[in-house]
Amino acid sequence: MTDTAIATPRRIGDNDALVARRYRAERRFKFYGIAAIAVTAVFLMLLFADVLVKGLPAFTEHRLTLPIKVDQAAIDPQNSKDPKIIRTGDFDSPIRRAFRDLFPEVTTRGDRKKLMGLLSSGAADDFRAMVMRDPALIGQDAKVPVLLSDDADQYLKGRQTGVEKFPGQGTMTVTPEGEQFKLTSDGVALPSPGDIIRMNGGAFRVLSLSNAALLAEQVMAPKTPAPAASGAWDIVRFTVPENNRRIDDQEALWLEHLKEQGIAESNIAWRFFTSGDSREPELAGIRGALMGSILTLLVTLFLCLPIGVAAAIYLEEFAPKNRFTQIIELNINNLAAVPSIVFGLLGLAMFLNFFGLPRSAPLVGGLVLALLVLPTIIIASRAALRAVPPSIKEAALGVGASHQQAVFHHVLPLAMPGIMTGTIIGMAHALGETAPLLMIGMVAFIVDIPTGFTDAATALPIQIYLWSDLPEIAFQSKTAGAIIVLLAFLFVMNAAAIMLRKRFERRW
Amino acid sequence: MDAMIKTPVAPSAPRIAREKPLKIKARNVDVYYGDKHAINDLSIDIPDSAVSAFIGPSGCGKSTFLRSINRMNDTIPSCRITGNVEIDGRDIYDKTLDVVQLRARIGMVFQKPNPFPKSIYENVAYGPKIHGLAKNKAELEEIVVTSLKKAGLFEEVKDRLDHSGTSLSGGQQQRLCIARAIAVNPEVILMDEPCSALDPIATARIEELIDELRQNFCIVIVTHSMQQAARVSQLTAFFHLGNLVEVGDTDDIFTSPRDKRTQDYITGRFG
Numbered sequence: 001m002t003d004t005a006i007a008t009p010r011r012i013g014d015n016d017a018l019v020a021r022r023y024r025a026e027r028r029f030k031f032y033g034i035a036a037i038a039v040t041a042v043f044l045m046l047l048f049a050d051v052l053v054k055g056l057p058a059f060t061e062h063r064l065t066l067p068i069k070v071d072q073a074a075i076d077p078q079n080s081k082d083p084k085i086i087r088t089g090d091f092d093s094p095i096r097r098a099f100r101d102l103f104p105e106v107t108t109r110g111d112r113k114k115l116m117g118l119l120s121s122g123a124a125d126d127f128r129a130m131v132m133r134d135p136a137l138i139g140q141d142a143k144v145p146v147l148l149s150d151d152a153d154q155y156l157k158g159r160q161t162g163v164e165k166f167p168g169q170g171t172m173t174v175t176p177e178g179e180q181f182k183l184t185s186d187g188v189a190l191p192s193p194g195d196i197i198r199m200n201g202g203a204f205r206v207l208s209l210s211n212a213a214l215l216a217e218q219v220m221a222p223k224t225p226a227p228a229a230s231g232a233w234d235i236v237r238f239t240v241p242e243n244n245r246r247i248d249d250q251e252a253l254w255l256e257h258l259k260e261q262g263i264a265e266s267n268i269a270w271r272f273f274t275s276g277d278s279r280e281p282e283l284a285g286i287r288g289a290l291m292g293s294i295l296t297l298l299v300t301l302f303l304c305l306p307i308g309v310a311a312a313i314y315l316e317e318f319a320p321k322n323r324f325t326q327i328i329e330l331n332i333n334n335l336a337a338v339p340s341i342v343f344g345l346l347g348l349a350m351f352l353n354f355f356g357l358p359r360s361a362p363l364v365g366g367l368v369l370a371l372l373v374l375p376t377i378i379i380a381s382r383a384a385l386r387a388v389p390p391s392i393k394e395a396a397l398g399v400g401a402s403h404q405q406a407v408f409h410h411v412l413p414l415a416m417p418g419i420m421t422g423t424i425i426g427m428a429h430a431l432g433e434t435a436p437l438l439m440i441g442m443v444a445f446i447v448d449i450p451t452g453f454t455d456a457a458t459a460l461p462i463q464i465y466l467w468s469d470l471p472e473i474a475f476q477s478k479t480a481g482a483i484i485v486l487l488a489f490l491f492v493m494n495a496a497a498i499m500l501r502k503r504f505e506r507r508w
Numbered sequence: 509m510d511a512m513i514k515t516p517v518a519p520s521a522p523r524i525a526r527e528k529p530l531k532i533k534a535r536n537v538d539v540y541y542g543d544k545h546a547i548n549d550l551s552i553d554i555p556d557s558a559v560s561a562f563i564g565p566s567g568c569g570k571s572t573f574l575r576s577i578n579r580m581n582d583t584i585p586s587c588r589i590t591g592n593v594e595i596d597g598r599d600i601y602d603k604t605l606d607v608v609q610l611r612a613r614i615g616m617v618f619q620k621p622n623p624f625p626k627s628i629y630e631n632v633a634y635g636p637k638i639h640g641l642a643k644n645k646a647e648l649e650e651i652v653v654t655s656l657k658k659a660g661l662f663e664e665v666k667d668r669l670d671h672s673g674t675s676l677s678g679g680q681q682q683r684l685c686i687a688r689a690i691a692v693n694p695e696v697i698l699m700d701e702p703c704s705a706l707d708p709i710a711t712a713r714i715e716e717l718i719d720e721l722r723q724n725f726c727i728v729i730v731t732h733s734m735q736q737a738a739r740v741s742q743l744t745a746f747f748h749l750g751n752l753v754e755v756g757d758t759d760d761i762f763t764s765p766r767d768k769r770t771q772d773y774i775t776g777r778f779g
Contacts, residue, residue, distance in 0.1 A: 360559070391622035392624060394616075394632075397580065399615065399692055
């Protein structure tokens with residue numbers, strides 16, 4: 001027999017290696033996907049954690065609660081109860097007086113000035129507002145909230161230095177030694193250089209250790225030079241050296257005292273939401289920026305929604321399909337990809353320089369953002385209109401509805417959730433947009449809260465940008481706090497968009 | 509109308525065309541989709557108060573011709589029609605004719621049930637509303653109820669007229685679409701494969717319904733099922749590759765087709 005090699009036809013299932021390779025490829029692909037998601041999730045978590053850690057302190061503030069007699073003579077001598085007169089009353093001195101009374105040992109001019117520096121320069125505002133709200137307080141004793149300065153606030157939030165305290169063991173004796181003091185204790189736990197020893201209402205900073213004695217300098221003078229018994233003195237250790245923080249040891253000790261006495265307490269800083277920008281971090285809030293953003297977005301919405309939807313309906317349903325409409329479509333898609341700063345320049349050239357509209361106004365900001373968002377809305381609306389099954393329109397045409405009736409009675413209502421989703425996402429985009437607003441002068445230090453469309457205003461992202469540039473530590477947390485608010489708004493808007501989509505999707 | 513009845517009909521014309529008045533008259537109709545020649549020189553007479561069925565393999569132009577009767581093809585930009593289609597002697601491609609009014613006079617039922625995603629009531633009431641057929645709510649309700657009754661759906665949905673039309677079963681949806689079509693009291697009802705998405709029981713119900721509706725309407729139905737054509741129609745037209753191959757009484761077409769292609773098709777040799 002001639003050996004004609006007839007190849008056996010290969011059967012599926014013979015090739016185990018192929019199957020194994022396919023499995024490997026699939027596993028690999030799955031792994032890549034999970035890895036990509038994991039990396040994204042980690043970065044996102046890091047971002048949020050960072051923003052939250054930095055920003056959450058912005059939502060609290062430290063206030064003193066001081067008992068103050070609301071003095072008739074200083075505030076409303078004629079007992080007129082007229083808000084205008086009350087407003088001009090002296091609210092500052094009573095606070096200073098009450099605060100000074102907490103530290104009777106502070107007597108020198110320099111120390112007093114330093115002590116007063118712990119209070120916010122706007123400390124009297126709350127007191128004034130309180131009395132204006134309730135004139136019956138005049139002549140009475142009141143518990144007045146007094147805002148601390150940003151540095152004091154930051155210290156109490158633990159953002160300047162860590163603080164450790166150890167109770168003193170054994171009796172501590174102080175003996176003057178030239179300019180310095182010699183501290184001796186019969187206890188065991190001995191402080192290290194840099195620590196503060198508090199005793200008898202005074203404080204000493206340890207300079208060096210020699211044998212069983214400590215060489216120290218006086219930070220605050222004690223009331224008596226007598227030895228302090230075990231438990232009557234303590235050691236305070238700041239983890240950050242004095243030179244590296246904005247609150248020195250003396251101020252820190254005052255604040256520790258206020259905290260220990262329960263006079264300084266942390267409260268929710270509603271001020272952050274109710275006041276405008278300020279040069280003083282503790283007084284600065286996002287209300288102005290928020291109002292600016294809201295006014296700007298209102299302009300944008302009122303321009304974009306009707307124009308965008310009308311354009312989408314026309315282009316999608318009525319426009320003849322010819323070269324001209326193709327060019328328009330192409331350019332709408334291109335516009336969506338134009339860098340936003342270009343829209344800002346356009347706004348500057350057109351709305352400010354040509355039309356002479358007011359600078360820094362939400363009106364102009366809204367116009368510019370409208371230009372920016374319009375393509376997004378048109379594209380989203382067209383997609384939503386296109387997603388409505390043609391059978392619905394045919395059904396309407398079939399019972400004798402005109403094209404326009406079919407579109408407005410059936411297609412548009414069905415497309416509305418999609419249009420709304422697109423609009424909300426466009427608005428969220430506009431809310432976060434910064435660059436074009438810079439160009440039209442919405443980047444400015446504006447204290448007043450805007451009330452109209454032509455008032456000077458800034459917007460939330462711009463406020464973030466402005467604050468991030470400032471040196472004060474307190475503004476760093478304000479920046480992050482404002483970012484949290486901005487993100488919260490974006491989340492709410494996007495969640496609304498998703499809800500709309502889920503709620504109404506596929507009703508046919 | 510009278511003039512129409514007296515129109516002399518050739519002795520070779522289908523019996524049904526002699527018994528019933530002429531409703532739709534098409535002469536030398538050509539339809540193009542862009543470069544594609546979808547229908548080639550078609551002429552047909554469709555009688556009133558009867559069911560006419562268009563059969564033929566896929567892509568033979570039967571749906572295209574159906575959609576030319578109520579000018580639904582106008583919505584396709586690339587579509588071009590020449591020739592003459594008359595309903596009751598009136599050219600429907602006449603420039604002065606309002607296409608929307610025309611479509612109200614010619615109802616259409618589509619292949620896939622396409623109720624509006626609104627309530628059952630709204631579905632049926634929409635047509636009468638936009639055409640002002642009802643003076644008040646009571647009249648409108650009357651129209652809705654009668655239409656649903658005529659479509660044989662009323663008993664099943666009378667307790668849930670406010671439910672969404674899309675919540676019904678496929679067969680019910682299709683009957684709802686028929687109710688919606690007859691609510692505007694059209695003269696002609698075009699049905700484009702109305703049962704192709706339905707199960708046999710739902711199909712049987714629709715076929716029964718078509719048979720009842722034939723008393724009052726001129727019905728034109730496109731179908732893939734030759735059995736269906738044989739069951740419901742009186743006149744059958746066989747389309748092939750854009751040509752109207754043969755038209756005649758349903759009984760004749762299915763028992764003694766004159767054309768070889770018709771014979772091949774109905775005996776299942778192709779298609």
